Amino acid sequence: MSKVAVLGAGAWGTALAKVLADKQNPTFLWSHSADLALLINERRVNERYLPSAPLPPTLRATGDIEQALSGAELVVFVVPSHAMREVVARARPYLPQRALLCSATKGIENDSLMLMSEVLIDELGRDVEPRLSYLSGPSFAKEVAAGQPTAVVVAGKSNDETVAVQHAFATERLRVYQSDDVVGVEVGGALKNVVAIAAGAVDGLGFGHNARAGVITRGLAEIARIAMVKGGSPLTLAGLSGLGDLVLTCTGELSRNRTVGYEMGRGRTLDDVLSHLGHVAEGVKTAKSAYDLGVKLDVDLPITSEVYRVLYEQKTPLQAVVDLMNRSLRKE
Numbered sequence: 001m002s003k004v005a006v007l008g009a010g011a012w013g014t015a016l017a018k019v020l021a022d023k024q025n026p027t028f029l030w031s032h033s034a035d036l037a038l039l040i041n042e043r044r045v046n047e048r049y050l051p052s053a054p055l056p057p058t059l060r061a062t063g064d065i066e067q068a069l070s071g072a073e074l075v076v077f078v079v080p081s082h083a084m085r086e087v088v089a090r091a092r093p094y095l096p097q098r099a100l101l102c103s104a105t106k107g108i109e110n111d112s113l114m115l116m117s118e119v120l121i122d123e124l125g126r127d128v129e130p131r132l133s134y135l136s137g138p139s140f141a142k143e144v145a146a147g148q149p150t151a152v153v154v155a156g157k158s159n160d161e162t163v164a165v166q167h168a169f170a171t172e173r174l175r176v177y178q179s180d181d182v183v184g185v186e187v188g189g190a191l192k193n194v195v196a197i198a199a200g201a202v203d204g205l206g207f208g209h210n211a212r213a214g215v216i217t218r219g220l221a222e223i224a225r226i227a228m229v230k231g232g233s234p235l236t237l238a239g240l241s242g243l244g245d246l247v248l249t250c251t252g253e254l255s256r257n258r259t260v261g262y263e264m265g266r267g268r269t270l271d272d273v274l275s276h277l278g279h280v281a282e283g284v285k286t287a288k289s290a291y292d293l294g295v296k297l298d299v300d301l302p303i304t305s306e307v308y309r310v311l312y313e314q315k316t317p318l319q320a321v322v323d324l325m326n327r328s329l330r331k332e
């Protein structure tokens with residue numbers, strides 16, 4: 001069994017660390033809060049972020065990133081996307097030379113408009129690319145931790161390394177597919193969160209199943225457009241990290257992004273919703289990045305643009321729906 005380091009002790013980091021530790025890998029779960037690490041070790045559960053999942057003795061939390069990384073053969077980055085650059089820089093001096101590096105974060109960095117793969121390469125250098133992979137797909141942390149059947153995908157440029165990560169995560173309950181389309185998998189995982197906010201808003205406004213299905217399908221078209229411009233394959237977006245994650249997040253009540261949209265559709269303000277959420281909703285920041293990316297790359301992203309206006313320009317969700325419905329008619 002090999003030592004694993006999971007950087008980020010939120011819901012998803014804790015669930016993935018539990019999967020790896022349940023497979024008898026000595027697993028270190030790093031939290032930037034030393035107090036949270038102490039509490040996790042003491043209570044054998046992450047009460048703050050994943051209270052439903054008892055943690056095995058093979059999992060140890062730590063606030064010391066050097067301790068987490070020393071001798072690790074697999075390093076999983078699962079911090080919110082806005083913290084990725086800072087955490088990668090903090091990890092850099094201690095990363096073992098040959099460790100496999102996998103990101104399970106979904107987002108696009110504000111201002112630089114970089115995908116997480118681009119942030120990692122920016123911080124660590126192009127040489128690490130063969131060791132990098134990206135895990136995405138429809139996977140609520142709570143269900144994965146409970147051993148509910150789940151399918152995800154790991155994408156990487158180098159076949160052997162990606163297969164190694166696929167096998168590291170795979171269990172009888174967690175089926176892991178492999179892909180070489182890093183851009184498609186990452187764009188799908190990041191942008192579905194923005195579409196989930198739109199789908200939640202439509203539900204919060206009291207519209208029906210037709211509206212939600214329309215948002216999912218036209219949202220998928222937007223995601224595929226931007227993925228293709230960045231060099232990804234539209235076929236990837238018909239898979240787990242596109243359609244799969246859209247279906248989950250646009251319909252599942254466990255989704256934090258859908259919740260943000262739903263509550264705003266019911267009339268609450270963004271600040272109010274976020275102050276009570278207790279977790280990250282990546283779609284909020286990614287809406288801004290995606291909107292800017294659409295302008296920069298000249299890609300038409302109508303749903304994303306309306307989500308951006310609702311989140312950042314005080315447009316009402318109802319007006320956003322009216323404007324989307326009254327755009328000029330076009331071919332599908």
Ligand SMILES: NC(=O)C1=CN([C@@H]2O[C@H](COP(=O)(O)OP(=O)(O)OC[C@H]3O[C@@H](n4cnc5c(N)ncnc54)[C@H](O)[C@@H]3O)[C@@H](O)[C@H]2O)C=CC1
Nearest residue numbers: 009010011012013032078083105106139140141279280282
């Ligand atoms: N929760 C889920 O079901 C899934 C989440 N993801 C993705 O995983 C990523 C992490 O999400 P969650 O674990 O759910 O978030 P969470 O909101 O449950 O926890 C966030 C974690 O990040 C830590 N954090 C915040 N700022 C930090 C910083 N500056 N440096 C280091 N750590 C910091 C927090 O202390 C906390 O431990 C996101 O990109 C999310 O989209 C992906 C699939 C499933």
Ligand SMILES: O=C(CO)COP(=O)(O)O
Nearest residue numbers: 137138139140255256257
């Ligand atoms: O990415 C997720 C499931 O695949 C989690 O979605 P939320 O962040 O909206 O909860």
